[in-house]
Amino acid sequence: MSRLRIFRRMFLANVKEFYRDRSSLFWMIAFPLIFTFIFGLVFSGGDQITYSIGISTEEPTPVTERLIEEFEDISTFTVTTGNLEEELDALKDGNRRMVLELPAITTDDVRNRVTSDVKFYYSKGEGETNRALISAIKEIFTGIERGITGDSPLFRLEASPLETRELTQFDYVMPGILAMALMQLGLFGVFQFMNLRENKVIRGLAVTPLPRDTLFESEVALRLLVAIVQTFLIVVVGRLVFGVELVGNLLLLAGLVFLGAATFVSMGYMLASFTRSLEGGRNLIQTVQFPMMFLSGIFFPIEIMPDYIRPVVRAIPLTYLGDALRQVMVGFPPQYSLQTNVLVLTGWLIFSAILAIRYWKWE
Amino acid sequence: MKNTIEVNELKKYYGDVKAVDGITFSVDEGEIFGMLGPNGAGKTTTIETVIGLIERTSGDISVLGMEPDTDLPTIKRKIGVQLQNPSLFPRLTVKETLELFASFYPEPLDVKEAANQVDIEEAFNTSVESLSGGQKHRLAVALSLVSNGKIIFLDEPTTGLDPKARRDLWDTITNLQKRDITVFLTTHYMDEAEKLCDHLVIIDMGKIIARGSPDQLINKYFPRRAIEFTDPGLDREEREELAKLNFKGDLSFDEGDNRVILYSENVAETFDELFDFTQNIDKPLNDVSVRTATLDDVFLKLTGRGIEEDE
Numbered sequence: 001m002s003r004l005r006i007f008r009r010m011f012l013a014n015v016k017e018f019y020r021d022r023s024s025l026f027w028m029i030a031f032p033l034i035f036t037f038i039f040g041l042v043f044s045g046g047d048q049i050t051y052s053i054g055i056s057t058e059e060p061t062p063v064t065e066r067l068i069e070e071f072e073d074i075s076t077f078t079v080t081t082g083n084l085e086e087e088l089d090a091l092k093d094g095n096r097r098m099v100l101e102l103p104a105i106t107t108d109d110v111r112n113r114v115t116s117d118v119k120f121y122y123s124k125g126e127g128e129t130n131r132a133l134i135s136a137i138k139e140i141f142t143g144i145e146r147g148i149t150g151d152s153p154l155f156r157l158e159a160s161p162l163e164t165r166e167l168t169q170f171d172y173v174m175p176g177i178l179a180m181a182l183m184q185l186g187l188f189g190v191f192q193f194m195n196l197r198e199n200k201v202i203r204g205l206a207v208t209p210l211p212r213d214t215l216f217e218s219e220v221a222l223r224l225l226v227a228i229v230q231t232f233l234i235v236v237v238g239r240l241v242f243g244v245e246l247v248g249n250l251l252l253l254a255g256l257v258f259l260g261a262a263t264f265v266s267m268g269y270m271l272a273s274f275t276r277s278l279e280g281g282r283n284l285i286q287t288v289q290f291p292m293m294f295l296s297g298i299f300f301p302i303e304i305m306p307d308y309i310r311p312v313v314r315a316i317p318l319t320y321l322g323d324a325l326r327q328v329m330v331g332f333p334p335q336y337s338l339q340t341n342v343l344v345l346t347g348w349l350i351f352s353a354i355l356a357i358r359y360w361k362w363e
Numbered sequence: 364m365k366n367t368i369e370v371n372e373l374k375k376y377y378g379d380v381k382a383v384d385g386i387t388f389s390v391d392e393g394e395i396f397g398m399l400g401p402n403g404a405g406k407t408t409t410i411e412t413v414i415g416l417i418e419r420t421s422g423d424i425s426v427l428g429m430e431p432d433t434d435l436p437t438i439k440r441k442i443g444v445q446l447q448n449p450s451l452f453p454r455l456t457v458k459e460t461l462e463l464f465a466s467f468y469p470e471p472l473d474v475k476e477a478a479n480q481v482d483i484e485e486a487f488n489t490s491v492e493s494l495s496g497g498q499k500h501r502l503a504v505a506l507s508l509v510s511n512g513k514i515i516f517l518d519e520p521t522t523g524l525d526p527k528a529r530r531d532l533w534d535t536i537t538n539l540q541k542r543d544i545t546v547f548l549t550t551h552y553m554d555e556a557e558k559l560c561d562h563l564v565i566i567d568m569g570k571i572i573a574r575g576s577p578d579q580l581i582n583k584y585f586p587r588r589a590i591e592f593t594d595p596g597l598d599r600e601e602r603e604e605l606a607k608l609n610f611k612g613d614l615s616f617d618e619g620d621n622r623v624i625l626y627s628e629n630v631a632e633t634f635d636e637l638f639d640f641t642q643n644i645d646k647p648l649n650d651v652s653v654r655t656a657t658l659d660d661v662f663l664k665l666t667g668r669g670i671e672e673d674e
Binding site: 206 | 451
């Protein structure tokens with residue numbers, strides 16, 4: 001009766017208890033799938049996401065005209081040209097994602113390989129940079145450069161995830177659905193445990209030599225297993241039915257899924273430990289989960305939300321999980337770096353774990 | 364030799380409520396020990412503190428020479444416990460539940476064997492949520508047996524069982540003695556206590572009011588026969604009159620069942636006197652029965668109530 005053997009037995013008992021419960025099974029697995037299907041049907045083949053770029057030139061030249069044409073040809077960008085002041089105003093109003101200021105580059109400058117300074121303006125509001133966009137634009141310039149100096153009539157643009165595949169709204173939403181499923185898993189999963197507590201199953205086990213921690217560990221292990229199954233289902237459905245391809249690496253995705261699941265499981269226990277009854281816990285968790293779903297950018301991008309909401313958005317762990325999953329699953333331009341996302345999630349995990357341990361009651 | 368269980372001045376208070384108010388007893392190895400008392404007397408609280416499930420307010424406890432405060436994990440490996448109203452994983456089968464619990468113990472009993480001993484082999488592959496109340500109860504007992512522990516704690520093991528199931532379970536419990544297993548049980552059935560226990564204590568309102576073997580207790584308090592009849596509406600004077608008569612015994616009034624009970628060593632003589640008495644006061648003598656005294660009589664004498672009354 002080694003600890004590991006007991007853990008395995010408890011884990012298996014938990015798994016059986018779980019999959020034999022029809023309603024649990026439904027919520028945990030069918031719910032995110034249904035969501036995926038609905039969103040997929042609604043959004044796939046829908047409008048492509050575009051970025052609004054403003055380009056201003058000191059003085060139009062044949063070179064700058066050609067540059068602007070090249071940008072206009074890229075379907076991801078909606079290009080507006082105008083004078084710098086107007087474009088910058090538009091950027092401040094949120095109507096432009098980025099503004100480029102081109103100097104008056106002449107053909108001679110090109111021939112003589114004079115370096116021209118191109119200024120990028122972007123909204124620094126939240127302190128994040130649209131790094132992927134910037135690097136994409138740099139790639140474009142590099143391509144154009146090579147094209148020009150090589151005297152090639154074709155502009156070879158380097159392939160990047162942003163450019164080879166049109167990102168639809170569904171691509172944006174699908175990782176969000178997974179993030180949401182993980183959140184539900186974590187937050188509501190604690191009810192299973194609370195049910196056991198209410199029904200005195202835990203008490204029945206307390207008279208046996210089963211270590212209390214093992215009971216807890218096996219529960220958490222079950223949650224993580226379900227998280228993997230959910231991920232797998234959502235990814236497969238997304239791929240087979242809607243053609244959404246995974247661009248990131250599978251190991252990284254698995255790691256993120258574990259981290260996200262663990263963070264929300266921990267949060268679930270924390271929230272539940274603040275209440276005494278099943279009803280109270282349910283109410284608290286529902287109160288928390290709905291705003292999280294809508295304010296975390298998993299359904300609509302954060303850009304469309306007013307400024308005063310932004311601090312709330314930045315406080316929510318779901319925001320970071322959604323962002324990380326979007327980056328890794330479909331290569332969507334991230335709001336935050338992957339490191340930031342992982343750090344914030346880990347921070348939430350530790351914080352909620354500490355509070356949960358402090359306040360959880362076994363009876 | 365240190366006793367298998369030793370409890371000294373155990374107290375458990377819940378605020379002002381004194382669930383257990385200073386009880387002391389010890390249990391020898393291999394005996395069947397009972398704690399008899401009405402509901403709410405403190406039986407369950409006693410078991411729960413002795414096995415370390417809840418914290419006691421004060422007092423000393425020793426189980427198998429160890430203390431629950433410091434050696435609880437070791438103690439748990441060597442005992443089996445059946446709690447009242449057991450709750451289990453509803454969707455596991457009887458077999459899976461037994462196997463799960465068996466895995467916690469170093470040398471568990473074979474699960475089929477445990478199921479056999481409580482007569483639920485036919486439900487071996489049924490899910491817990493589909494079991495009848497009686498079956499669930501028997502499963503709880505089986506789970507305590509699967510531990511193969513040196514002490515088996517049973518909290519009201521036959522409550523809610525039909526008469527045959529009760530007797531079968533009594534057999535199972537007596538058989539445990541053959542394997543040198545000590546049994547500590549609580550009950551509010553005096554026939555159960557009388558039939559099974561080598562030693563017992565009677566508990567009421569958190570205190571022990573009597574202790575000894577069933578025979579000792581009965582003989583101590585009632586070395587006589589009991590003659591019962593329905594109270595024909597005796598008033599105070601008449602009751603005093605009755606008491607004054609020379610019955611060479613005690614007189615009890617069981618208010619709950621409306622019975623008058625006389626204890627006498629000479630049944631025939633008592634009967635004559637009783638008959639005369641009722642004739643004189645012109646009240647009937649109905650539903651007369653003569654029997655040997657039982658633990659219920661002991662309880663009635665000590666507390667003025669019957670054990671079953673409080674339900």
